[in-house]
Amino acid sequence: MTATSHHPGLNLGASDTAAHEAAQEVMFGFWIFLMSDLIIFACLFATYTDLSLHGIATAPGPRAVIDLRSALIETGLLLVSSYTFGQASLALKYNSRPGQMVVWLIVTLALGLGFVGMEMRDFATLVGKGITPQQSGFLSGYFTLLATHGLHVIAAMVWLVVCLTQVAILGLTKAVKLRLMRLALFWHMLDIVWIGIFTFVFLIGAGL
Amino acid sequence: MTMDWWQFALLGKLDWDSIVFVHALTHPSASEFVAAAAGCAAVLGTLAVMILLTVKDWWRPLWQDWLTSLDHKKIGIMYVVLACVMLARALIEAVLMRLHQSIAVNAPGYLSPEHFSELFSTHGTIMIFFVAMPLLTGIINYVMPLQIGARDVSFALLNAVTLALTSAGAALSMVSLVVGKFSTGGWTGYPPFTELGFSPAEGVDYWIWAVSLSSLGSTLTGLNFAVTLYKRRAPGMHLFRMPLFCWTALCTSTLMIFAMAPLTVATTLLALDRYAGFHFFTGGAGGNLMNYANLFWLFGHPEVYILILPAFGIYSEVFSTYSGKTLYGYTSLVIATMAIAVLSFTVWLHHFFTMGQSADMNAFFGIATMTIGIPTGVKVYDWLFTMVRGRIRFTTPLLFGVAFLVTFLIGGLTGILLANPPVDFSMHNSLFLVAHFHNMLIPGVLFGMFAGIQMWFPKAFGFRLDDGWGRRGFWCWAIGFYMAFMPLYALGLMGAMRRTAEWFRPEYIPFLAVALAGAVIILIGCALFCVQLAVSIRHRQTLRSPIGDPWDGRSLEWSVSSPPPDWNFATLPDVRGRDDFTAQKRAGTAYAEPAQYQDIVMPKNTAAAPLICIAAMLWGFAMVWHIWWLVGASLVIGWAVVIIRSFDECTEKTVSAAEVARVHRAWLAEVARTIATDRLDETTPANLGLARLPK
Numbered sequence: 061m062t063a064t065s066h067h068p069g070l071n072l073g074a075s076d077t078a079a080h081e082a083a084q085e086v087m088f089g090f091w092i093f094l095m096s097d098l099i100i101f102a103c104l105f106a107t108y109t110d111l112s113l114h115g116i117a118t119a120p121g122p123r124a125v126i127d128l129r130s131a132l133i134e135t136g137l138l139l140v141s142s143y144t145f146g147q148a149s150l151a152l153k154y155n156s157r158p159g160q161m162v163v164w165l166i167v168t169l170a171l172g173l174g175f176v177g178m179e180m181r182d183f184a185t186l187v188g189k190g191i192t193p194q195q196s197g198f199l200s201g202y203f204t205l206l207a208t209h210g211l212h213v214i215a216a217m218v219w220l221v222v223c224l225t226q227v228a229i230l231g232l233t234k235a236v237k238l239r240l241m242r243l244a245l246f247w248h249m250l251d252i253v254w255i256g257i258f259t260f261v262f263l264i265g266a267g268l
Numbered sequence: 269m270t271m272d273w274w275q276f277a278l279l280g281k282l283d284w285d286s287i288v289f290v291h292a293l294t295h296p297s298a299s300e301f302v303a304a305a306a307g308c309a310a311v312l313g314t315l316a317v318m319i320l321l322t323v324k325d326w327w328r329p330l331w332q333d334w335l336t337s338l339d340h341k342k343i344g345i346m347y348v349v350l351a352c353v354m355l356a357r358a359l360i361e362a363v364l365m366r367l368h369q370s371i372a373v374n375a376p377g378y379l380s381p382e383h384f385s386e387l388f389s390t391h392g393t394i395m396i397f398f399v400a401m402p403l404l405t406g407i408i409n410y411v412m413p414l415q416i417g418a419r420d421v422s423f424a425l426l427n428a429v430t431l432a433l434t435s436a437g438a439a440l441s442m443v444s445l446v447v448g449k450f451s452t453g454g455w456t457g458y459p460p461f462t463e464l465g466f467s468p469a470e471g472v473d474y475w476i477w478a479v480s481l482s483s484l485g486s487t488l489t490g491l492n493f494a495v496t497l498y499k500r501r502a503p504g505m506h507l508f509r510m511p512l513f514c515w516t517a518l519c520t521s522t523l524m525i526f527a528m529a530p531l532t533v534a535t536t537l538l539a540l541d542r543y544a545g546f547h548f549f550t551g552g553a554g555g556n557l558m559n560y561a562n563l564f565w566l567f568g569h570p571e572v573y574i575l576i577l578p579a580f581g582i583y584s585e586v587f588s589t590y591s592g593k594t595l596y597g598y599t600s601l602v603i604a605t606m607a608i609a610v611l612s613f614t615v616w617l618h619h620f621f622t623m624g625q626s627a628d629m630n631a632f633f634g635i636a637t638m639t640i641g642i643p644t645g646v647k648v649y650d651w652l653f654t655m656v657r658g659r660i661r662f663t664t665p666l667l668f669g670v671a672f673l674v675t676f677l678i679g680g681l682t683g684i685l686l687a688n689p690p691v692d693f694s695m696h697n698s699l700f701l702v703a704h705f706h707n708m709l710i711p712g713v714l715f716g717m718f719a720g721i722q723m724w725f726p727k728a729f730g731f732r733l734d735d736g737w738g739r740r741g742f743w744c745w746a747i748g749f750y751m752a753f754m755p756l757y758a759l760g761l762m763g764a765m766r767r768t769a770e771w772f773r774p775e776y777i778p779f780l781a782v783a784l785a786g787a788v789i790i791l792i793g794c795a796l797f798c799v800q801l802a803v804s805i806r807h808r809q810t811l812r813s814p815i816g817d818p819w820d821g822r823s824l825e826w827s828v829s830s831p832p833p834d835w836n837f838a839t840l841p842d843v844r845g846r847d848d849f850t851a852q853k854r855a856g857t858a859y860a861e862p863a864q865y866q867d868i869v870m871p872k873n874t875a876a877a878p879l880i881c882i883a884a885m886l887w888g889f890a891m892v893w894h895i896w897w898l899v900g901a902s903l904v905i906g907w908a909v910v911i912i913r914s915f916d917e918c919t920e921k922t923v924s925a926a927e928v929a930r931v932h933r934a935w936l937a938e939v940a941r942t943i944a945t946d947r948l949d950e951t952t953p954a955n956l957g958l959a960r961l962p963k
Contacts (some may be wrong), residue, residue, distance in 0.1 A: 112553060
């Protein structure tokens with residue numbers, strides 16, 4: 061068998077070519093899902109961009125809404141969580157026992173929780189100041205873009221909990237390993253989307 | 269806690285008056301009685317099916333062999349059945365609208381303006397999302413894995429789940445016949461009309477959730493087909509050896525992956541406006557309806573090619589099969605298909621030339637639109653040259669093909685007219701436009717799907733459809749089409765606008781009358797297809813073609829029995845070139861016994877998909893009526909099914925090599941017993957599905 065049938069990062073046993081080929085199909089499918097999901101974010105970014113320029117009406121604009129300090133901490137949490145998930149992926153590849161990987165995953169989960177908690181606190185602060193998505197097109201776009209990303213992170217955390225449960229009950233079966241690998245892709249994609257949000261919404265918004 | 273509070277908590281906005289029958293009694297009028305009759309038809313139809321299932325004792329087979337099945341062939345057939353049911357409804361709505369418009373000249377007609385608006389909204393929504401999409405998805409589902417030599421699609425469960433989501437959306441649009449009303453905002457659902465301020469009732473919400481469920485389903489379907497086409501091809505089935513239908517399936521899937529997402533975003537943001545008071549598309553507070561128009565058509569234009577490309581694929585198979593020739597200009601057809609798929613993302617703005625962009629912007633999109641005419645023209649010539657010097661048999665599928673060539677050309681030329689912004693300014697939203705897009709979609713989608721159904725029906729069921737009744741149905745469709753839509757071009761040029769409930773110009777009357785007659789003839793054509801199906805089922809013994817190759821086909825799906833075994837191929841084919849099955853037949857290697865048989869792993873049946881269908885439908889219904897406890901409950905149930913299923917480690921079954929060999933040898937023995945028939949006798953009872961090669 062050719063080297064390409066070996067899926068990078070997958071530890072299904074050196075000689076198990078059939079399993080690697082089956083894995084390719086699943087992973088490829090998930091890449092396509094990510095592309096489609098990114099289109100959703102692209103549309104939300106486009107909508108946000110337009111509304112942040114033309115949709116402010118009489119409500120507060122980007123500058124009044126953005127808390128750069130909080131966004132920086134959130135970015136840090138998410139970037140570190142990507143690193144810890146990377147460590148978990150390495151542990152999945154090189155260790156036959158799940159212990160180390162589970163530890164990294166739990167750290168990732170905690171960082172994700174921290175991120176979602178911070179984001180919810182930001183929303184609560186804004187709502188407390190009377191800044192709600194119902195006030196203007198811009199605020200609708202702002203809350204929707206961020207909340208869509210946040211919902212994705214929450215979905216990924218639920219998925220992570222399901223996977224941890226499966227590691228505990230079923231052990232590191234082929235199916236569970238593949239799910240973890242896809243979750244890793246998903247997690248890193250959300251990180252990339254966040255970089256986009258941090259740049260477009262926060263950094264550029266703070267300059268507006 | 270008042271009574272009202274409890275009622276809202278339990279039933280949301282639902283009350284007795286929401287039920288169409290009660291509403292007809294409390295507000296009696298001709299329009300309401302039509303609505304009540306439609307509701308009756310929906311309820312009685314459902315009851316009739318349930319009684320039939322009970323009397324015939326078919327509930328168990330329905331569940332075991334169909335609803336829980338993950339077989340791509342069965343899922344494909346279920347998609348087509350769903351589409352046919354919805355087609356019947358949307359066609360009747362079309363006739364009701366034509367009837368209304370033809371008598372509503374200086375008179376109010378028999379439908380209230382709201383009811384008329386509801387009819388054109390459901391007609392459009394259903395025709396696009398619940399007729400055209402399920403038809404093409406069903407046919408691709410059935411045919412494509414067989415054509416590329418695969419045992420199933422890549423993700424069998426996902427395939428069933430996408431059917432579940434589409435069915436839930438369709439069911440929601442059917443429920444709106446009985447409980448409440450559907451949207452009056454057209455199939456495009458443009459705000460600000462569809463915002464709460466102008467449409468406070470549940471109609472738009474029905475539209476939003478029916479469309480959202482279906483678009484979610486289509487996105488995942490596209491993903492599944494694309495992965496199947498990239499990863500499941502049989503050994504030797506290079507991309508450029510695939511039948512053209514597979515290429516069009518690949519392009520359509522790619523478009524689905526990229527184009528359905530903007531629709532999901534558009535409907536979700538509209539829902540946020542309506543449910544949570546956001547301001548994406550409202551007139552005030554910075555909301556901008558142009559964002560909706562852009563998002564919607566960013567989906568809407570590629571959607572046109574999602575619909576048309578698979579039909580192009582079917583026509584390619586039809587022209588080549590029924591002309592007994594290899595497809596002319598294969599490579600140019602592939603390139604043209606790809607070019608159309610790419611260009612489809614560059615033209616969306618031509619749907620709203622009149623909505624305030626600069627002239628330069630309009631010019632760009634106008635030119636891009638005309639550019640699409642080039643690859644489409646290439647295709648038409650390729651199909652014509654495929655027929656040149658062929659040994660053509662004018663059976664039903666080819667008749668549809670020829671009618672398509674002529675009719676689609678006319679539609680294409682009117683499209684080139686509309687692509688010119690100054691011309692479009694005077695025709696925009698007139699019946700000229702309505703005539704144009706029906707002129708594209710009826711030959712470009714429906715005729716193609718009908719041709720496909722006529723051609724592949726014997727593959728799926730083991731007996732042919734009666735060709736005589738098929739031709740009669742064809743003539744009704746073809747003549748009915750011209751009568752129904754050519755007058756609309758004239759009316760459009762006379763100034764008649766689309767979606768108009770009442771006219772004030774008596775000179776429209778003759779045109780409207782001809783259009784009504786045409787719509788009735790189309791309806792008769794639809795009825796004749798039902799007759800064809802009934803006659804064919806009754807005469808299935810004389811029409812049987814179990815060997816599987818009734819039309820002297822060229823691609824792999826004809827090389828297996830009809831219907832194919834669950835696992836499609838006893839051994840995966842080793843493909844040597846294009847039109848591989850024809851080459852095998854010429855070389856005498858078709859129907860050869862494989863050297864050895866192997867165990868085959870197939871997916872087991874699962875109740876997950878039908879459960880998700882029920883949960884999705886309940887969720888949509890609860891969202892429409894603001895029944896929040898049910899929204900939460902159905903969401904939890906739907907996702908619980910997904911999660912619980914992921915704990916199931918035993919999702920596959922193994923078919924033993926001995927079983928595969930037994931089934932295959934029985935079929936090979938039948939092949940050996942069967943006398944081959946000439947192509948020219950293919951509609952006679954002698955055609956058992958074994959083709960005699962021409963000398």
